[in-house]
């Protein structure tokens with residue numbers, strides 16, 4: 001096989017002795033890509049004060065390997081059964097799995113990834129599987145170690161057993177899957193400790209140093225713990241387990257506070273121990289393939305950008321729905337509600353990317369500057385422009401679905417919204433008067449996330465007095481289906497073939513499963529890789545966060561102070577009817593009603 005190589009370099013700031021120290025010294029990381037499966041060969045060289053503009057940004061985790069063959073659905077089942085049987089052998093891993101004998105070259109660097117809260121739901125469900133996927137794809141650096149850290153008592157073997165149960169291989173490239181899993185698990189270790197114990201973190205530091213073997217050591221901490229212990233963990237990691245000669249970064253999970261004040265307090269506390277550059281606030285929706293594609297769609301296609309304004313767009317809809325309730329997370333959820341859980345972060349981030357002006361470049365700061373401008377141009381949200389709902393129990397087909405307040409961790413009289421719809425406006429020249437409608441809910445009839453862009457009427461439409469289709473309703477609509485079954489489609493009016501003249505509303509459809517044979521990476525894969533590479537584009541900067549909270553805090557306070565009673569909707573329904581009145585107030589019809597959907 002011919003192997004093609006290309007090398008790209010990026011400047012990394014190095015923070016030698018503690019989290020908060022600043023240093024003018026930097027080093028360049030060069031990564032060589034090849035078309036062979038082992039395509040990631042990292043070499044790092046020390047360099048002082050090289051201007052970042054001299055460097056090409058890295059784009060590592062795209063597909064550089066050979067294109068995989070499409071696997072027919074019937075074969076997938078067989079493949080999955082095969083993987084399951086391989087997995088069962090991995091689950092019996094013992095401590096004897098042994099540890100990796102890294103080659104020790106002091107000029108090389110290492111990356112140690114510590115998952116703080118490794119015993120928890122997110123770590124098991126998302127973080128370890130994403131790390132394995134990166135390893136499987138050859139995207140992790142050569143010398144890496146993964147540590148799980150939590151209070152639970154576990155041996156390395158027990159952690160490996162736990163982790164192995166959630167690992168899967170790419171369906172389209174399952175070669176050597178169980179060997180890859182074994183290799184990966186050999187790089188996983190566990191350290192039990194308290195989140196507020198400098199001594200326990202010092203013991204972790206000692207173990208990390210043994211793996212790092214005197215080389216340049218880069219450390220990534222993923223805080224997969226409840227927010228009330230973020231600061232304890234950051235403090236201890238900072239004081240006792242930061243890198244001595246490389247970078248130290250911390251990924252912080254949401255929620256970042258519950259309003260402007262608590263968020264600002266969290267940022268202030270984090271900044272006692274970390275610089276802004278070290279904080280990677282994750283919003284996993286930014287790592288989703290179609291959300292990342294938004295900018296590509298807008299800025300690399302001539303046909304969209306000229307239409308992207310109040311002149312042609314009538315309204316924009318951002319819709320999130322889940323067909324299950326808060327099962328198992330009611331304790332967390334009741335303190336936050338759907339507006340904080342989904343709207344203030346995931347949907348607002350999408351809105352900002354959707355509405356921003358063309359950034360100066362693809363650099364993180366240029367993109368984030370544009371997003372902040374959008375957020376700061378937004379009109380304060382009026383209580384009359386918000387509808388809240390809460391799901392109630394429902395029996396269908398002999399199955400009883402619980403009410404939100406049936407959850408034992410939720411107070412019986414809770415008013416916390418599990419559904420919300422809101423109308424938002426951006427008071428700038430591009431978007432003046434265009435309603436951005438958001439809708440998010442749990443325990444609805446389906447699961448999905450999408451962006452719908454409804455265009456204006458065709459002026460003086462020749463076909464208006466026609467002809468099979470009500471053209472007042474059949475305006476163009478661009479739908480970006482983020483999940484599931486990713487797609488981008490444009491609804492257009494088209495002549496029905498035949499001798500007569502009849503129009504129908506059809507779709508130009510870019511359906512990812514049909515167009516691309518590769519599996520779409522999970523959002524956490526992209527974001528973890530970016531954090532390892534120091535790419536901040538998809539992480540939230542503190543001023544973005546402030547602007548997002550400034551927008552939502554007043555209306556959240558008003559909802560709580562006025563004890564607004566949510567509109568109750570049955571589990572599994574389409575949500576409160578109030579959402580339709582809200583849309584109608586702005587002469588909008590929700591695009592996800594299903595009446596004109598998807599042939």
Ligand SMILES: NC(=O)C1=CN([C@@H]2O[C@H](COP(=O)(O)OP(=O)(O)OC[C@H]3O[C@@H](n4cnc5c(N)ncnc54)[C@H](OP(=O)(O)O)[C@@H]3O)[C@@H](O)[C@H]2O)C=CC1
Nearest residue numbers: 117119120121122123150151152224225226227253254255
């Ligand atoms: N789960 C999910 O789908 C999502 C989670 N998140 C966020 O990610 C973070 C982790 O989520 P998740 O894994 O669900 O959280 P968990 O509730 O599962 O907590 C993670 C771990 O933290 C420790 N822990 C839990 N509660 C406490 C406590 N009160 N005091 C000290 N330690 C505690 C436990 O480990 P031990 O007892 O072993 O120390 C637990 O295994 C949270 O900030 C959450 O909001 C964000 C998006 C989605």
Ligand SMILES: O=C1O[C@H](COP(=O)(O)O)[C@@H](O)[C@H](O)[C@H]1O
Nearest residue numbers: 254284322341342346449483523
């Ligand atoms: O952040 C969160 O996201 C999940 C939905 O994420 P998805 O990637 O599965 O769409 C949501 O269930 C959870 O309540 C929220 O905290």
